[in-house]
Amino acid sequence: MKTSLLELVEQRDRLTEETGKYYGVHELTLKENDPVKYERFYSRLHATMVAAYEVSRYVTASPGAREMGEVLWGLLTPEGDALAISAGFFSHINSGKYAIRFMAEHHYDQNPGIRDGDVFVTDDGESGGAPHPGDTYTYVPIMVGDELVAWAMGINHIMEAGAPIAGSWPGFAVDTFMDGFVVPPIKTGENLRQFTWWEQMWLRRTRAGTLNNLDDKMRLAGCAMIHREIHKIISEFGLDYYKRAIREIIEESRQMITDNVRRTMVPGRYDGAAFRAVKYKGLQSIWEHADKDQIISIRQRLVVNGDGTIDAYHDGSSHWDYHAWNGYPGGADVAFYLSMINNFAYNTKPTSAVSWVMKTHYPKHSIYNPGVNVASFSNIWAQSMALNSIGFNSVNRGRFAIGYLEESFQAEGDWEGIQGAGVLPDGTPYGVTNFENVGGTAMGAFCFRDGQPIAWAEWTQLANIGNAEEFEYLIPATFYLGRKLLPDFFGHGKYRGGPGQAILHWVVRPGELYLSRGGAGVAYCTFVAQGMSGAYPAPANFHISARGTNIYDLISAGKPVPRDGIELIQMAEEGTLKVDQLDIWRYDMPPIRLQDGDLVATCNGSSGGWGDPIERDPNLVLDDVCQGWLQPDTAKKVYGVVLEKTNEGWTIDQELTTVLRKSIYKKRLDDSVPFEEFWEEERNLLLTHNIIEPVRYMYTHTVSEIYDFDKEVKEFWQLPEDFSW
Amino acid sequence: MEITKEIISNLLDGRLADSDVEQLQRMHEKDADRFWKYLEVLQERVQWNDKILLRLTDHLYIVRNGNGARVVKCDCGHEFGDYRVNWKIASRVRVRRTAEEFKEVYTPDQAIPEPGWMTIREYFCPGCAAQLAVEVVPPGYPPIFDLLPDLDRLYRELGRPLEDESEDWFRDRTMDVVANFRR
Numbered sequence: 001m002k003t004s005l006l007e008l009v010e011q012r013d014r015l016t017e018e019t020g021k022y023y024g025v026h027e028l029t030l031k032e033n034d035p036v037k038y039e040r041f042y043s044r045l046h047a048t049m050v051a052a053y054e055v056s057r058y059v060t061a062s063p064g065a066r067e068m069g070e071v072l073w074g075l076l077t078p079e080g081d082a083l084a085i086s087a088g089f090f091s092h093i094n095s096g097k098y099a100i101r102f103m104a105e106h107h108y109d110q111n112p113g114i115r116d117g118d119v120f121v122t123d124d125g126e127s128g129g130a131p132h133p134g135d136t137y138t139y140v141p142i143m144v145g146d147e148l149v150a151w152a153m154g155i156n157h158i159m160e161a162g163a164p165i166a167g168s169w170p171g172f173a174v175d176t177f178m179d180g181f182v183v184p185p186i187k188t189g190e191n192l193r194q195f196t197w198w199e200q201m202w203l204r205r206t207r208a209g210t211l212n213n214l215d216d217k218m219r220l221a222g223c224a225m226i227h228r229e230i231h232k233i234i235s236e237f238g239l240d241y242y243k244r245a246i247r248e249i250i251e252e253s254r255q256m257i258t259d260n261v262r263r264t265m266v267p268g269r270y271d272g273a274a275f276r277a278v279k280y281k282g283l284q285s286i287w288e289h290a291d292k293d294q295i296i297s298i299r300q301r302l303v304v305n306g307d308g309t310i311d312a313y314h315d316g317s318s319h320w321d322y323h324a325w326n327g328y329p330g331g332a333d334v335a336f337y338l339s340m341i342n343n344f345a346y347n348t349k350p351t352s353a354v355s356w357v358m359k360t361h362y363p364k365h366s367i368y369n370p371g372v373n374v375a376s377f378s379n380i381w382a383q384s385m386a387l388n389s390i391g392f393n394s395v396n397r398g399r400f401a402i403g404y405l406e407e408s409f410q411a412e413g414d415w416e417g418i419q420g421a422g423v424l425p426d427g428t429p430y431g432v433t434n435f436e437n438v439g440g441t442a443m444g445a446f447c448f449r450d451g452q453p454i455a456w457a458e459w460t461q462l463a464n465i466g467n468a469e470e471f472e473y474l475i476p477a478t479f480y481l482g483r484k485l486l487p488d489f490f491g492h493g494k495y496r497g498g499p500g501q502a503i504l505h506w507v508v509r510p511g512e513l514y515l516s517r518g519g520a521g522v523a524y525c526t527f528v529a530q531g532m533s534g535a536y537p538a539p540a541n542f543h544i545s546a547r548g549t550n551i552y553d554l555i556s557a558g559k560p561v562p563r564d565g566i567e568l569i570q571m572a573e574e575g576t577l578k579v580d581q582l583d584i585w586r587y588d589m590p591p592i593r594l595q596d597g598d599l600v601a602t603c604n605g606s607s608g609g610w611g612d613p614i615e616r617d618p619n620l621v622l623d624d625v626c627q628g629w630l631q632p633d634t635a636k637k638v639y640g641v642v643l644e645k646t647n648e649g650w651t652i653d654q655e656l657t658t659v660l661r662k663s664i665y666k667k668r669l670d671d672s673v674p675f676e677e678f679w680e681e682e683r684n685l686l687l688t689h690n691i692i693e694p695v696r697y698m699y700t701h702t703v704s705e706i707y708d709f710d711k712e713v714k715e716f717w718q719l720p721e722d723f724s725w
Numbered sequence: 726m727e728i729t730k731e732i733i734s735n736l737l738d739g740r741l742a743d744s745d746v747e748q749l750q751r752m753h754e755k756d757a758d759r760f761w762k763y764l765e766v767l768q769e770r771v772q773w774n775d776k777i778l779l780r781l782t783d784h785l786y787i788v789r790n791g792n793g794a795r796v797v798k799c800d801c802g803h804e805f806g807d808y809r810v811n812w813k814i815a816s817r818v819r820v821r822r823t824a825e826e827f828k829e830v831y832t833p834d835q836a837i838p839e840p841g842w843m844t845i846r847e848y849f850c851p852g853c854a855a856q857l858a859v860e861v862v863p864p865g866y867p868p869i870f871d872l873l874p875d876l877d878r879l880y881r882e883l884g885r886p887l888e889d890e891s892e893d894w895f896r897d898r899t900m901d902v903v904a905n906f907r908r
Contacts, residue, residue, distance in 0.1 A: 264755050268874035306878040347753050397872050401779055403763030405736045406749040448739040488832035524839040531859035533783040539836035611783050612856040634832050665854040672817035672849050686865050692841045695863045716867040
């Protein structure tokens with residue numbers, strides 16, 4: 001290469017930091033001199049990305065990639081900044097910075113060398129910027145002569161990662177050596193073809209080798225299309241134009257994002273928190289250091305500066321630990337920038353510029369920046385989506401304060417995944433990840449209307465839970481008895497959250513099958529801690545397994561069968577469905593053996609409300625009851641609305657509703673205490689160590705760098721200087 | 726699309742048609758004067774005369790009160806105090822700790838937080854008992870100061886600096902108040 005990769009990266013950093021403009025671009029000269037040519041140039045780049053997306057998924061792909069679009073293609077600068085992307089899960093727009101920097105710092109341009117059409121792959125957190133090993137990247141360098149001018153990038157969420165716990169989000173891992181098939185950026189091919197040994201790696205080190213190879217070829221097919229088109233575009237526009245334009249595109253984007261922050265946010269400090277349960281105590285006896293329950297604490301302070309930049313501090317977050325839920329800075333960034341891109345890059349070209357406007361600060365040794373390379377990152381997504389959500393809600397609070405009410409809602413993205421491995425009756429081994437509940441979750445309430453079910457997925461523009469039939473024929477042995485919304489399953493408020501969804505799977509002649517759960521929140525700990533303006537945040541996910549059932553008898557006799565987890569529990573309690581072993585998993589379901597006739601239910605993806613539930617229009621409550629979203633008992637106890645059932649259906653008892661709501665207001669004052677009194681009570685809890693071990697452990701394992709969270713906690717409760725948790 | 730005070734009012738009341746909401750959401754650039762119109766609409770709706778400087782939640786505002794101080798005030802008229810202090814420490818609190826208490830406000834039963842691991846805190850206005858905030862946090866977690874605005878910076882950026890501008894206005898003073906608890 002004419003210039004070393006490290007020199008390119010260092011030059012980009014220096015020019016940007018010294019000038020405050022991306023790559024030192026002070027003026028958008030190409031855009032201003034000939035805007036038509038400039039926009040035509042950009043359109044060609046963008047069209048290439050979209051074409052890669054639309055075509056390669058039908059050349060070869062797993063159902064996760066094809067059905068739900070858990071994919072992204074991008075065109076990167078030589079230093080790894082994205083300047084054009086396809087549709088898909090767009091927050092991976094910034095991962096290239098980490099992978100390319102790693103390659104630069106380790107002199108890949110010298111050994112093994114970087115040549116036009118080479119193929120590099122990574123799914124590592126520290127070196128590749130991957131959130132988890134399920135997110136796999138392909139990078140293809142594009143050279144003109146001996147000059148590196150671009151990278152084509154393809155990323156998708158693969159079907160199985162080859163870890164001890166099957167799936168792509170293992171819920172148990174002690175360290176990175178249990179993360180599965182993890183590779184730092186590694187050269188896997190040349191001339192747009194993979195080396196033959198690379199295909200064998202997926203086949204021999206993962207449980208879904210065929211599907212993973214389909215995805216690997218899909219990513220490369222998309223990159224090959226990009227590679228071909230970029231060469232054409234450079235020939236058409238000229239190399240000099242190309243090299244200048246790619247800088248202006250990102251600088252243009254940076255300027256607009258900065259303007260959007262300044263115009264739509266209230267400068268100041270926004271604090272957010274989220275929590276996640278780790279239920280590892282008693283799961284195994286080999287790794288003593290992983291044999292504990294704990295709460296992961298996620299803490300974020302978003303500081304919106306008056307100049308349009310944002311700093312995100314994560315002091316007070318948990319120290320990394322021996323569990324599956326750590327991440328590395330690149331992967332944490334993938335989560336964090338979801339909300340930032342959604343909110344501030346909506347009217348500009350999607351580029352890596354967002355990372356120059358918002359800066360993340362992850363304390364060293366925290367769960368987002370372990371400072372060691374052995375921390376497991378199998379399922380960072382289980383808690384980093386909460387990280388994204390609290391950032392999103394900070395922005396939403398700012399929008400509400402300044403008056404852009406149409407942008408003010410409760411953001412939560414409590415996704416769900418079921419995964420596992422098995423051997424078919426004919427002896428064929430397989431691994432599975434069911435993505436459907438990654439494809440969509442409920443959207444939270446706005447400050448002026450209710451939330452909606454399965455309406456969005458924070459991580460992609462294309463909320464789509466896919467066709468049930470696709471999963472039935474490609475994921476062996478589990479069929480659908482139900483796929484529906486779950487009544488009462490949302491955060492209550494003046495405007496309620498969107499209901500979460502419920503799926504009931506039926507295990508049919510599985511051979512040998514183990515399933516586990518790999519989603520985000522768990523009922524033990526509410527996913528996002530703060531409700532909006534007095535509403536409740538969303539209830540988190542839970543699961544039910546029913547082993548040893550008489551489902552076949554019910555079907556043969558034409559009797560009703562359950563359609564979701566709650567109906568399953570009710571039928572089991574009534575005795576209409578016989579269940580030998582019923583488990584309600586309010587934390588991650590570990591791998592369980594499933595046999596013919598067993599049932600597995602997921603309940604997930606709900607969202608929070610907005611405003612005081614007592615202020616909800618009784619007519620809206622009535623509508624919800626009539627539509628089946630709300631139980632009449634809930635209408636009464638939470639919303640203070642008394643409904644009567646008549647021959648014509650439900651009606652509101654206006655008089656009793658008024659009386660009940662007044663009594664609820666009175667009960668609030670009767671049941672509550674002045675804050676100082678509560679403070680005394682809570683302080684005493686701490687002084688007498690009257691908290692359970694997972695909570696105590698959480699407080700002893702927060703990490704801070706910029707401001708001392710632990711000190712703040714102790715000062716807040718006026719704990720003695722020598723206090724130990 | 727001109728954003729009138731009537732549109733803002735309809736948004737506040739949840740009466741704006743979905744198609745109009747979508748039009749607002751799809752604006753290429755937000756209307757720059759929204760904040761001022763918003764303040765006017767809000768001011769017309771409250772029963773008191775203190776000047777609203779910023780809205781924090783459905784019920785809470787930062788206002789300049791009769792003494793010229795910048796305080797958090799509920800629309801019912803109750804004052805919480807200096808906006809640089811987390812208003813939650815001047816509210817009434819109901820804390821739920823048991824499964825039975827959780828089930829009163831969280832549904833379905835299987836989705837409640839785990840007692841001992843988490844508590845549910847409900848913050849009420851001492852004046853009108855409106856529920857102002859909810860936190861689902863472990864026992865012993867300090868109340869979260871959701872938003873400490875840099876008011877002076879906001880007003881300066883919008884071209885109407887506040888007359889008593891000072892760097893001291895963007896400082897968390899919660900601990901100043903808490904330090905006086907138990908004394």
